[in-house]
Amino acid sequence: GAEALVTGESLGQVASQTLPNLAVIEAAVPLPVLRPLIGMDKGEISAEAARLGTFETSVIPDQDCCQLFVPPHPATRAHPEDVAAAESRLDVPALVALGVAGTERVRLCWPAEPAEPPARSVVGR
Secondary structure, eight states: OOSOEEOOOOTTSSTTOOHHHHHHHHHHOSSOEEOTTTTOOHHHHHHHHHHHTOHHHHTSOOOOHHHHHOOSSOOSSOOHHHHHHHHHTSOHHHHHHHHHHTOOOOOOOSSOOOSSOOOOOOOOO
């Protein structure tokens, strides 16, 4: 099984990514939560995505969880008991299976590996 949960949350980037909401997530997840983007702004995140080669995919218009499930005015201070009640109504195994069925494996390297070896120049010809 997984040893940690890695998210793309950035503090304050969207209305729901507040310290109180992040604390509710921490309390609900039995794994360590890693947030490598937490202090980055949108420009920094976009630049990093471009460097990794994922930016073009990230801007393709599509239905994502934000469009499908997030209300127009999300809570900025969630309450753990409300979150637990909402989660109890979900068919989590079916949702996980649906999510996994649509995944694509991508290898990301840090630091990024060059796509091709650098070209060599010939001097003196």
